[in-house]
Amino acid sequence: MNHFELTGGELACEGVPLTRIADEVGTPVYVYSTATLERHYQVLREALVGAGLGDPLIAYAVKANSNVAVLSTLGRLGAGADTVSEGEIRRALAARIPAERILFSGVGKREAEIAFALDAGVLEINIESEPELELVEKVARAKGVRASVALRVNPDVKAGAHDKISTGKADSKFGIALPDVERLYAKASNSPGLRPVGLACHIGSQISDLASMDEAARKMRGLVERIRAEGLSLERLDLGGGLGVPYFNQPEPPPPSEYAAMIAGVVKGLDVQLAFEPGRMIAANAGVLLARVLYVIERPDGRRFLVLDAAMNDLLRPAMYDAYHDIRPVKPREGEAVAYDVVGPVCETGDTFARDRKLPPLQPGDLVAFMTAGAYGATMSSEYNSRPLAPEVLVKGDRHAVVRARPSYEDMLSRETAPDWL
Numbered sequence: 001m002n003h004f005e006l007t008g009g010e011l012a013c014e015g016v017p018l019t020r021i022a023d024e025v026g027t028p029v030y031v032y033s034t035a036t037l038e039r040h041y042q043v044l045r046e047a048l049v050g051a052g053l054g055d056p057l058i059a060y061a062v063k064a065n066s067n068v069a070v071l072s073t074l075g076r077l078g079a080g081a082d083t084v085s086e087g088e089i090r091r092a093l094a095a096r097i098p099a100e101r102i103l104f105s106g107v108g109k110r111e112a113e114i115a116f117a118l119d120a121g122v123l124e125i126n127i128e129s130e131p132e133l134e135l136v137e138k139v140a141r142a143k144g145v146r147a148s149v150a151l152r153v154n155p156d157v158k159a160g161a162h163d164k165i166s167t168g169k170a171d172s173k174f175g176i177a178l179p180d181v182e183r184l185y186a187k188a189s190n191s192p193g194l195r196p197v198g199l200a201c202h203i204g205s206q207i208s209d210l211a212s213m214d215e216a217a218r219k220m221r222g223l224v225e226r227i228r229a230e231g232l233s234l235e236r237l238d239l240g241g242g243l244g245v246p247y248f249n250q251p252e253p254p255p256p257s258e259y260a261a262m263i264a265g266v267v268k269g270l271d272v273q274l275a276f277e278p279g280r281m282i283a284a285n286a287g288v289l290l291a292r293v294l295y296v297i298e299r300p301d302g303r304r305f306l307v308l309d310a311a312m313n314d315l316l317r318p319a320m321y322d323a324y325h326d327i328r329p330v331k332p333r334e335g336e337a338v339a340y341d342v343v344g345p346v347c348e349t350g351d352t353f354a355r356d357r358k359l360p361p362l363q364p365g366d367l368v369a370f371m372t373a374g375a376y377g378a379t380m381s382s383e384y385n386s387r388p389l390a391p392e393v394l395v396k397g398d399r400h401a402v403v404r405a406r407p408s409y410e411d412m413l414s415r416e417t418a419p420d421w422l
């Protein structure tokens, strides 16, 4: 469900025609729908509460879409934030998400970042390894505080739509191996610098069947019971994110209600506060990348290239994960569908969004929208080929606002200086 619909023959985001945004702000540009963001958060929350899961913490995974206006939109509904760097913690705080709802995850936290998180008073640091546990302990003791920590477990479960986004197998870099969890939990419990409050896991992204999540959740339940049987206190179980979204040509992922029912079955009778870290399922369908057709090139062999003003630096997912994005003309023309290779201007063959994609006929100057681009779109963009970062626009009803401006070339060049020998 999203709020990008054809109205009067052209695609609009809620009450704002996309043409208006493109004309005003230029292309490429990301456009986000407030109503869709809010709806996805509410649907998940209602499903979890409705399944009898108490008052869970929904810590939105900031890396999916970290725009401060997006974070504020979700924070106002009660969302927390799952962060993986000091920069993301700072964004969540700037969006006025209280520190008591911020989790700090990530496999390579630096000492200064740990110190920052402790000073900010985040709810918990999710520890991914024994050396990290020791570093957090050292930083906390130097400050004379006890750091609230959870152990991020690697439950050794395969999940995720692509190897690059599968994180829960024993051979991935993420999390503490199952055989080490109880020993490290006890070690943390005995440390004057640490207060272990629970366990966490996150097995992958774009997950479309519940079996792997069910398996991981059961393993987590077993650990909770064994740790408590040792007389140690454990109050929170964080089951991560990872629920997939439909990218048009894929099987429908399970609805939040089924997910919630599965979790409720697994944690039945286990008295814990639950936490979740959804990213993609909240933000993906809430955003599009708008681009303009620069050229239509026809080769002698009949192959047609649609050259857009958006490129892999703006939307990396097709190049990085072979991801499929639905591409929709903003004002579809009449006529028979044409097969296009949809490409950007970057000097790499990888800069191909789609091959042989059947689309309504398009002409130079036409606008197209990459659907389902609200997650891992703008956050993964770069200035490759010295292309300015695409701006971001947030829509609410019939209003819209630029929430990240396109940098000027002067902005881009001002970050660089010549050394004095030049």
Ligand SMILES: *Cc1c(COP(=O)(O)O)cnc(C)c1O
Pocket: 061, 063, 064, 082, 084, 105, 106, 202, 204, 205, 206, 240, 241, 242, 243, 277, 278, 279, 280, 281
């Ligand atoms: C990326 C990530 C998430 C969010 O994953 P989605 O697939 O976007 O829901 C949650 N938790 C952690 C630790 C992550 O790294």
